[in-house]
Amino acid sequence: MYELRAPSPAPVRAAGEPAPESSRRLLTWLVAIAVVCVAVQLAFVVPGSGLGWDETVYVSQAGGDAPAAFFSAPRARGISYLVAPVAALTGSTTVLRIYLALLSAGALVGAFRVWRTLVPGRVLVCAGALFATLWPTLFYGSMAMPNLWCALGALAATGWVARALLRGAGRAELLGAGAAMAVVVLMRPADGVWLALPLLLVAVVRPRMFAALAVGLLAGAAPWIVEAFAHYGGPLTRLHRASEIQGGLGWNLAVDDQAKALEGRTLCRPCTIPWQRPGATVWWVLLPFLTAGGAVVARRAGRGTAVLLATGTAVSLAVPYLFLIEYAAPRFLLPAYALLSLPVAECLVRLYAQARGPAGQPGRTVARRWRVVALAAVLAAHLAVQLQVTSRVSASSKSTTADFAAVAAALHRNGIRPPCVISGDQAVPIAHYAGCASRQTAGHDGSITPAGLREAARRVPTAVLVSGGGPRPAYAPAGPPVFLVETRGEGPFTGYLFPPPDRPGPDRPDS
Template sequence: MYELRAPSPPPVRELTGSAPRPSPRLLPCLVAVALVCMAVQLAFVIPGSGLGWDETVYVSQAGGDTPAAFFSAPRARGISYLVAPVAALTASTTALRSYLLLLSAGALVGAFRVWRTLVPGRVLVCAAALFATLWPALFYGSMAMPNLWCALGSLAATGWVARALLRGTGRAELLGAGAATAVVVLMRPADGVWLALPLLLVTLVRPRMFAALAVGLLAGAAPWIVEAFAHYGGPLTRIHRASEIQGGLGWNLAVDDQAKALEGRTLCRPCTISWNRPGTTVWWALLPFLVVGGAVVARRAGRGRLILLATGTAVSLAVPYLFLIDYAAPRFLLPAYALFSLPVAECLVRLYAWTRRPAKRPGRTVAAQWRVVALGAVLAAHLAVQLQVTSRVSASSHSTTADFEAVAAALHRNGIRPPCVISGDQAVPIAYYAGCASRQTAGHDGSITPAGLREAARRAPTAVLVSGGGPRPAYAPAGPRVFLAETRDAGPYSGYLFPPPDLPVPGRPDS
């Protein structure tokens, strides 16, 4: 006789009951998302764009003919390393933008593909589309800024950790998690720490993965630590100085500032502005509900703990920018948005499936069709808002670039040509466009004393810039104010030249 036995239970997994089979259409769909976003950036962002203030700081460190700008305590060298292959060869902004656009598109596909054995393909494609079409992601996709890279690195690192907890810790998981964490820390050390906190916590029982994350954390921070000992007297002193520059880290409710900045402010500091376009934050207000809904849907599908890991890591990455600093910039939250896209996509895919569910009664068919139309209209409106803000922010950026170029050209006409030194209002980006060194006597970029600036003026043409009809700085020369250009943002730009333009100076042609 045969003995009747109950079937053996499936093996218990740590995060989910089962892993979805990767879809063969996932890669082409992710590539399609990346190509569409590239097309949007080529249409709205890249044409006519120039380097912004922070970009000029990072790019000037990477070689070329422009002197390196002052590198303040909070900054890290990751972006400078990333742009070095192009910046060392050419000063073309278009070449740099194209290079970064291709890299970021590839990184977008790669970061979401890490999750292919954890989350269904349709959810991943939806998540990638939701994240990549947010205006901060579109605007910064080709920018020499670290935040998008932190976002994609955080997404990949969390995915590798989730794969290790689900399938076991193999070599790919160890290398992937360590490398992704190192990239985030190399770009922005603070983001790397907030990323590592939840990941280290969940891997306490996985010594090999814990060690891989710790090694990645230290490897990414190594250049920042070495520089801290070389120029600041140690990491603690540098952290203290970085905190001073950022206005002091402590309890500061910046939720409302982040909401207002979504209307198209790349930096809101101080954020004492009127809220002119509250419609741009509708999606932001819905985000917590969509995340919770996605977590519930994922739990019922056996992916609850996976999505909980992504959500918890996103919350950790968002905490400092919502509650610990007193200013806002939408790009700061890109790492959180990348991870939040997973539960939001879970919710929207389930919602779409519900709208498509066949009606049990013939009379309800029309209602089901209207649900599909309503969901599509909401998503289309959201996309239209993101594109509109992208266009508006890009136009403002292009206008600022034109202002910088106009002031730099006027300085050249007045004999301030390389090698030269520029100080004063917006000296950092204008010096980059003029091919000069920027030297400030005070503030975050303070790198020279008034006496030192006067000494530098004896060796190279030097100018002190004043915007908007402001008063003459105390350290400026006593000569007449020279009008340079009328700008859109700051009004008339003037300069005090060492010596006045009617006197000869070594390295400057007589006028």
Template sequence: MAVAAVCVAVQLALVLPGSGLGWDETVYVSQAGGDTPAAFFSAPRARGTSYLVVPVAALTSSTTALRVYLALLSGAALVGAFRVWRTLLPGRVLVCAGALFATLWPALFYGSMAMPNLWCALGALAATGWVARAVLRGAGRAELLGAGAAVAVVVLMRPADGAWLALPLLLVTAVRPRMFAALAAGLLAGAAPWIVEAFAHYGGPLTRLERAGEIQGGLGWNMAVDDQAKALEGRTLCRPCAIPWRRPGTAVWWLLLPFLAAGGAVAARRAGRGAAILLATGTGLSLAVPYLFLIEYAAPRFLLPAYALLSLPVAECLVRLYARARRPAGRPGRTVAGRWRVVALAAVLAAHLVVQLQVLSRVSASSHSTSADFAAVAAALHRNGIRPPCVISGERAVPIAYYAGCASRQTAGHDGSITPAGLVDAARRVPTAVLVAGGGPRPVYAPSVPPVFLAETRGAGTYSGYLFPPPGSLPVQARPGP
């Protein structure tokens, strides 16, 4: 409980002030009601995050209210997910594991964000704990309902993560029909909205999967281990990731993770807790596979489910090291050496925490700068007559449209939802603008008018807008394109 309270306080102190919604967040939040038109919902996305934010987003557009709600909710979920393991692992191991996971900068940064990854992590941790309890102690009603519900949450948030979570858990419970059925029911219940939407808008789940694969660059053998390591220096998305590795020190803990997890598995086995830790480790590795070996880009948030589960064997290892370091050895010299080992271990963990907070501060500052850019462009559009109801297309139109209270309509790409001719037709009814960043050329479907300077941004340079004439006025020539 204390660990969760401290982590929530850190989020509110470092992430919340000056915070605005990021690109992906605007997509999820816009689906949850309120005054802003819903952004185009592309094939890879799932509705879980939108359902999560409805209680706040439907009532207020305040980012602060949303951040506080999510931070408090994630803190409570952190406590609940680790408590599932309380009958399987000692309290000191769970406290250590919770502290290790919750103080990673991706966990702190995304704790108050309208993003699915942390919720997948906590759901995966809870689901694996319920299954471990069922396997080792028998499957009662709590275990069956808990495991099914936790798997459903993960699938609802990110269907792919749900599949990689369910794979090892279904294998382990293949000879336990009741738990197997509970997991299968949770898998289907969580996937139901995604499947229904696939039939309604994509022609079926297989077609939607194909489109999702296209958007994500396809699944295949792609060694992204180095990309994930580089992204830990503070990149929320590394795509493409052919960049210099300027801060390798931020990934030292990540490189040690496999050895600490292996050491923890050995220590747990000697303590009679090997089966539970082995299940956590195997499930964590399963969740890491697609993001390390099957996609060609990286984001630290993708591995949060794996980190949550691997925090358990790592905590077993660290608790064992601490116990050995402070164990009296019978001679004063050895006692003093043991104390120094405790101090050294504490110093290493403190240095790790300092690095995580430094990266968190840097990532938060960058995020705040980006959202300030979106707000500046949106304000400039308002000053130039682009006010709701309105339509925005072009460079970063999705988040900027949310900030402006407009609908975003792209003519191509991942968020393609309108034809060039359709955009020109929309401009006859509502104020419409086409955005260009960094001095780029005029899109062929934009009106043949001089661009209007909107804002100078840190992230994308100069923003200009090609504004269609006000609805009802004489049309300005615009080439719809092919």
């Protein structure tokens, strides 16, 4: 006997949920983009690279051969936590670079996948490719710097909030938004605040999402707050000191500075350089128009809420770096670029569809092909510019870190070996390369008095560095300077070396 059974019902998907085949195809495309991104970093950025100034500060907190550098008020420890598993095991910069490149590539795939139920797969693939191939993304993907992680966290947090607004705040949306918010604040508290402003505003209509974002904000800020009470007398005092170091917040039009920095300046402070390569900024000038066009396209397609939320959040994240600080760095705008990639992709996908034209018109095939070729040529030129700038910035960075390593080697030849103390010009990164502690008597990294430096010299080898033929610092020891090395970036480096601890010197009595 045969038993008659009703056919199993097809699985029900939530509104907007892509089919499993479509979701797998999207994942494949995003993974392919991430793989290409890693390959470019391994070809251009990783080989021969060393740790930059900021990286030495973050990495030194997590372990390694050098003492921890002074941790100034504006910094947060998120990136130190991220690199800790590798820094505690090895001092190899190459291993650290590969670890971060792979980790950031995986995070890129995850952050864009959050949006898979909100925008079509082809738009997400285009957005992912656009963001992944920007030179700041390629350059900082393997760097121990917080900005790219803020960008991916902001993209994910905004996506989870958009999903909650359109489909309801389920467990995934609540946990995802809270965790992403915590990551951004842990990396850069100021970015976390500017991210929270628009998201908390729209989440008022979803109290559970509002609470999840608030918890994430507080959880991410907790280490910074605890450290503020422990070392600065409280969060307000730390904020005041951070504002001093960053030049204060106020009306400062930095739009032109950010544009000039895109030609390959990792930091433009002060940004009084001539604008030598305006071609590198063409895409940036077109960005507002492509964003507006994409917002219109998304609205007509019924995706206006999600894309407008991404655009508004991007604007919030960009405001302090365009209008409130007096210097520029392309990495500061990575969170805005990540979110703006969505409306830009909407616009470009629509332009591609228009270039192809409607089917069934064989007489216009040639014209359609030319339009597609023209659009592809523009995008290829944009990609070529990004790769060129990536190569140039990487070469400049490697030259700078080679200079640091050369000065450190010269110090070793002159008897400044661990345990040791270094002060003066570029002391923070050079001390890391030399395995010494960096101690500055003034400035952003001021952490010791001149008397304290002299006292340290009684115990360990100590040197004061001067670059570019500068004058002898008042706190440097007596005696002629010792020539160390001629560098490409800073000119000649000289050192004023305190007498060795085991031998009395002219500026110190016998101990």
